[in-house]
Amino acid sequence: MKKLITVLLIAVLAVVTTVALVACKDEETNTKFVIKDATDLLQEDFGIALKKGAPAELVNTVNAVIDEWLANDNLTKYTDYYTALDDYEKNGGTAPAAGDLKLAWNLNGTSGKLVMYTESGFAPYEFVGADGKITGVDVAIMSEVAERMGRTLEIKDVAFDFITQYVSESDGYSVGAAGLTINDERKLSVDFSNVYASSTLVIISAEGVEYDSVADLAGKKVGVQQGTSGDLIISDASAEAGYTYEDGDGNSVTVKAAGASVQKYSTYALAYQELTSGRIDAILMDKLPAQSLLKTQQG
Template identity: 30%
Template sequence: MNKRYTLGMLTLVAAITLSGCGAKKANDAEGAANGGNNGAANSSNESNATSGSGADDTTYLFASDGSYAPMEYMDKDVLKGFDIDFLDAVMKEAGLKYEVRNVAWDAMLESVKQGKEYQAGISSISITDERKQTYDFSAPYFESTNVILVKEDSDIKSASDLKGKKVAVQGGTTADILMTKIIGEGNTDLKKFDSNAVALLELDQGGADAVVADIAIVRDYIKNNPDKKLKEVLDNTNFTPEYYGIAYPKDSGLKAKLDPAIKAVIENGKYAEIYKKWFNEEPDTTHLTETE
């Protein structure tokens, strides 16, 4: 989280205001919708905790690229979304104070890596072996997968059918990595954009035959744009599950404070409550409790 970024355009950006899943980049054109790098911070005061870390009076600063609805997005000057609600529940469970701010994807990752201004990033960041070389990750808190978005009359049934087609992705995401392997490095049929919002616009305007992106983003876009007559295509062979985690600088002590809280939030029913709020269905947390 793998892994963000006229009335019609505002509807598009609000519906998928995206960052990703996997690795995402911010879209400068969406600065107003994303709140730039100066989006208002949500904060949480210390609360009674069942898995708290004692007398820690630090206010931890989190970064999130608010361009990936419904996971994280800007509503005027306030960050909202599944990740934001989940983080609030975790920090309350841990009994820790925090703030979360809207920060462009690349700047977010770099700042978290340095560990100076921001102590962590939560932004639909997929846990990958490559990223583990640079960051520590929390226990996984969300299972995702990439899916294909096409027009309802499309005959595309799998990722293999995308060869020879124009495919739009957000550059630097797991969708980009997967489709590069399938279509081929340097293939101009793979159209890479700064955000999923622009990739989706490319499909809408006929410049692409398909978009590949995280399932939550695709489903949210279909739900909010019924007039566009779109459908998702699942491909469990080429697109395997991936897991989002909170990213920390290497050797961060915050991981040890939050992993027990994440486990508690998943097990005590709060996670399911948040999940149902944003996705209107019960979560399957089996792999979250099994995966580390």
């Protein structure tokens, strides 16, 4: 009789355990995450980081490519193309058409190397393509620059928060091209090219638990990629003084998120894993990469 009871108890426990595991799995699978613009922040501008005192040839060529591609709308076309390509390679569907966009460059010049420091988890600006190579908007810009200068482009995938350091310590023929926001802190160590893109910071959170502003993140666990503008902003906002910036009318604006706990990760993919596991409440990051991240993870 005792053996029978023991067997029945084991069977019941096995069923309960199985049900619990399935429920947990279903809950994780069915959770949807949404993107909301951080309404208390301004748009931020992206530039290519250059060593202070970089060769005029490099500075002028980078700015010439940016200015030309802005004027002929190529930067918008490249952004749309690489956004669609990233989506296609990760989620399937219809392959995007390049149209008249240039996608092949001579990157084996004889005038020396041009090194591009980047971090490949920031689509559509840089991501690892189906062929295993880093591609994206920033790669297209620097490929065109390298070809015009007759240099060999060497792409180095590094931790994001070390990019400006590597550029500042380089021989001058190195750049940081990684969707880098132009800000005063970074200007202390590097110079920047002309602006080639603008971005809105957004907040990713679970559907039904949504945050419309950085101020809404007070007391929350917020994931960021270390060294990004999202990291700088929420770190300041969580401190007593808050994060202060100047608006379009020249007025000083201070944003506070008292008690926010900033969780820093080497990549946004790691931050997203923590979000889906419930260990953080939200992620603060740029809009296009956020959209790419959700498409990749949720389909």
